[in-house]
Amino acid sequence: MIFIEHSATRDEKEPGVTERTGHRAAPEHTHPDDVPVLAALAALSDPVRVALVRELAGSPEWTRSCGSFDVPVGKAALSHHFAVLRGAGLVEQRDNGPRRVNRLRREEFDARFPGLLDLVLRADALG
Amino acid sequence: MIFIEHSATRDEKEPGVTERTGHRAAPEHTHPDDVPVLAALAALSDPVRVALVRELAGSPEWTRSCGSFDVPVGKAALSHHFAVLRGAGLVEQRDNGPRRVNRLRREEFDARFPGLLDLVLRADALG
DNA sequence: CCGAGTGTTCGATGAAAATCATACACTCGC
DNA sequence: GCGAGTGTATGATTTTCATCGAACACTCGG
Numbered sequence: 001m002i003f004i005e006h007s008a009t010r011d012e013k014e015p016g017v018t019e020r021t022g023h024r025a026a027p028e029h030t031h032p033d034d035v036p037v038l039a040a041l042a043a044l045s046d047p048v049r050v051a052l053v054r055e056l057a058g059s060p061e062w063t064r065s066c067g068s069f070d071v072p073v074g075k076a077a078l079s080h081h082f083a084v085l086r087g088a089g090l091v092e093q094r095d096n097g098p099r100r101v102n103r104l105r106r107e108e109f110d111a112r113f114p115g116l117l118d119l120v121l122r123a124d125a126l127g
Numbered sequence: 128m129i130f131i132e133h134s135a136t137r138d139e140k141e142p143g144v145t146e147r148t149g150h151r152a153a154p155e156h157t158h159p160d161d162v163p164v165l166a167a168l169a170a171l172s173d174p175v176r177v178a179l180v181r182e183l184a185g186s187p188e189w190t191r192s193c194g195s196f197d198v199p200v201g202k203a204a205l206s207h208h209f210a211v212l213r214g215a216g217l218v219e220q221r222d223n224g225p226r227r228v229n230r231l232r233r234e235e236f237d238a239r240f241p242g243l244l245d246l247v248l249r250a251d252a253l254g
Numbered sequence: 255c256c257g258a259g260t261g262t263t264c265g266a267t268g269a270a271a272a273t274c275a276t277a278c279a280c281t282c283g284c
Numbered sequence: 285g286c287g288a289g290t291g292t293a294t295g296a297t298t299t300t301c302a303t304c305g306a307a308c309a310c311t312c313g314g
Contacts, residue, residue, distance in 0.1 A: 023280090024279080024280055024281085024291095025292090034253070035253070036251075036253045036254040037246060037247060037251060037253070037254060038172060038174060038177065038254055041168050041171050041172045041247075042172040044168050045165060045168045045169040045172045046271090046272085047165060048272090050164075050165065065290075065291090066290080066291065067289090067290060067291075073272085073273070073274090074273070074274060074275080075290080075291070075292090076273075076274065076275075076276090076291095076292080076293085076294095077272065077273050077274075078291090079291060079292055079293085080271095080272075080273085080292095081272090082291095083292090095280095095281090095291095097281055097282065097290090098280070098281040098282065098288095098289060098290050098291080099281090099289085099290055099291075100290080100291065100292095113246055114242060114246070115241055115242025115243065115245075115246065116242070116243065116246060118242075119164060119240055119241070119242065119243060120164060120168075124163075124164060126161070126162070126163045126164070127163040127164060127165055150310090151261090151262095151309080151310055151311085152262090152309095173301090173302080175302085192260080192261090193260080193261065194259090194260065194261075200302080200303070200304090201303070201304060201305080202260080202261065202262090203261095203262080203263085203264095203303075203304060203305075203306095204302065204303050204304075205261085206261060206262055206263085207262095207301095207302075207303085208302090209261095210262090222310090222311095224260090224311060224312065225258095225259060225260050225261080225310070225311040225312060226259085226260055226261080226311090227260080227261065255314100256313105256314085257312100257313095257314090258311105258312090258313090258314105259310105259311085259312085259313105260309100260310085260311085260312105261308105261309085261310085261311105262307105262308080262309075262310100263306105263307085263308075263309095264305100264306090264307080264308095265304105265305095265306095265307105266303100266304085266305090267302105267303080267304080267305105268301100268302090268303080268304100269300100269301085269302080269303095270299100270300085270301075270302090271298100271299080271300075271301090272297105272298080272299075272300085273296100273297080273298075273299090274295105274296085274297080274298095275294105275295095275296090275297105276293105276294085276295090276296105277292105277293085277294080277295105278291105278292080278293075278294095279290100279291085279292075279293095280289105280290085280291085280292095281288105281289085281290085281291105282287100282288095282289090282290105283286100283287095283288090283289105284285105284286085284287090284288105
């Protein structure tokens, strides 16, 4: 078993060059503070993305790879949806070996859009 | 005072049959409690509709007719947007003479989706 | 009863978004 | 290195949605 080193959270640290062997482009992230309200709402207006967010909220951080979600779309579309979620400041991604693991940016997103995530996550009778 | 009586809904009437004696069809409303989260978010994901909601929030109830809003779309599109807002439980409409006046369903919508309206209404630097 | 003002409906159009299939890039165990 | 596993990029197709113009419906004041 190999662990991901990469110290800890580098929120204020520029990602720069990872000390990993390969040269795989690190995913580009957008902080929730830089996300317009409309973009956040648009990102959460898609059933597939909401399913991803909900499933992600129910798992420990950095434990779910992109392919491990139960959504009825191919992997191309899936990749696209994760890009949208990243751009909306909803998820953070990190490369772990061949797979890309995810984390829901609960605190940061909540600070920027209070209550919005709770709204989407609360199990409702009406979807 | 005479109110719109509208004896019974005649949704399944054959086209062309207008046996009403000159009353306009009352707008069909959806209570926020019957609105899925996704529909609410989708309704608020459009810049024109957000502009309508914001402008409406800044005016007393039942004072704004549909045509009185400053949005860069024709009246056909405008009518469509109001229908969406109605369907999302965001606005209530009432016929007043030749015009249709509006009201933002603040309390009801807030009870169903706490914080969502505040999020959209708060004047943000980032739209 | 007519005409101006107001809003809806309909059909068409254009743009944006979701999706897929394919091809490509990277990592790791063997 | 090879090859399986994983995710991205690209291009094409489909769907969805916002928009418009025109026709229609309703109300009210002359």
